[in-house]
Amino acid sequence: MARPKKGEEKHRNASLRFRVRQEVSDGLRAIASVRGVPIADIGEAALEDYVRRVTKAESRATSKRKA
16 A cells, blocks of 8 residues: 555544455445545455444443443
């Protein structure tokens, strides 16, 4: 993965590096290609969506336990 050009960093201040199955990589690359954006943007959006869904589900579970 190449470093973004100056001005394209989008104020990202953390870096994650990990390996994924080839199917996941292929899927992310296909989405990025169709949308014409870097794979990092697709990966970030996918992670943000996952965190949002898990946080919401966990807060619902916590509020049910309190009731």
